[in-house]
Amino acid sequence: MEVEDTAFDRGGSSFRPVRHNKLFHNAVLRNFVRISANVAHSGPLTRIKYKEMSLSDFANRWSSSLTRHIPPGQFGRYLLVGAGNTLFGYGSFAFFTAVLSPMIPYSYIAASVISSLLNISVSFLGYKWFVFKTKGNYLREWIRCVGVYSGGILFGVLAVPVLVVVIRRNTRFFSQAPYIAGALLTAFMVLYSFLGHKKFSFRTRA
Numbered sequence: 001m002e003v004e005d006t007a008f009d010r011g012g013s014s015f016r017p018v019r020h021n022k023l024f025h026n027a028v029l030r031n032f033v034r035i036s037a038n039v040a041h042s043g044p045l046t047r048i049k050y051k052e053m054s055l056s057d058f059a060n061r062w063s064s065s066l067t068r069h070i071p072p073g074q075f076g077r078y079l080l081v082g083a084g085n086t087l088f089g090y091g092s093f094a095f096f097t098a099v100l101s102p103m104i105p106y107s108y109i110a111a112s113v114i115s116s117l118l119n120i121s122v123s124f125l126g127y128k129w130f131v132f133k134t135k136g137n138y139l140r141e142w143i144r145c146v147g148v149y150s151g152g153i154l155f156g157v158l159a160v161p162v163l164v165v166v167i168r169r170n171t172r173f174f175s176q177a178p179y180i181a182g183a184l185l186t187a188f189m190v191l192y193s194f195l196g197h198k199k200f201s202f203r204t205r206a
Helices: 022-067 074-100 107-131 138-170 177-201
Strands: 002-008 015-021
Touching: 074 107, 074 177, 107 138, 107 177, 138 177
Parallel strands: none
Antiparallel strands: 002 015
């Protein structure tokens, strides 16, 4: 059985009747109902599957975009130099504290300042010679290195109280909150410092 429907005539400026097969309409309608029923029956599982795939794809793309500009082994060398620099920094702090204690009160404050400057200089040389392997521009790169460290210190001072409050309000770790916040901030600062030194302190022209 055929019925007349109204459709726009692209060849002219008026409407004209167009004949459609009613059987075709019924077949399309049945298929639409069947597909809709299948989607309604398995929709949540399908959406969860697609969501998991999209999160996995996002993580892979984010990881690849983060590491595609990093030469092989560079981040590993950065971690090794950073670990050695941490030991050196604590050792220098303890040394200057012991040396200055008989001379001035609150020697640990002066020891902290001196050891920090010395530690930055030693880490700067380690990063320059063994990690990023740049040539020349010692003063400019050292000043930039100090800037990256200063920005990280300022961010840490501002972020630690916020993290402690968030952890205490959303978890049961009340007394442990400062330690958890410090651990999270340390992990963040490793990435921040690496990217800061790579993209700013020791940036080279392509």
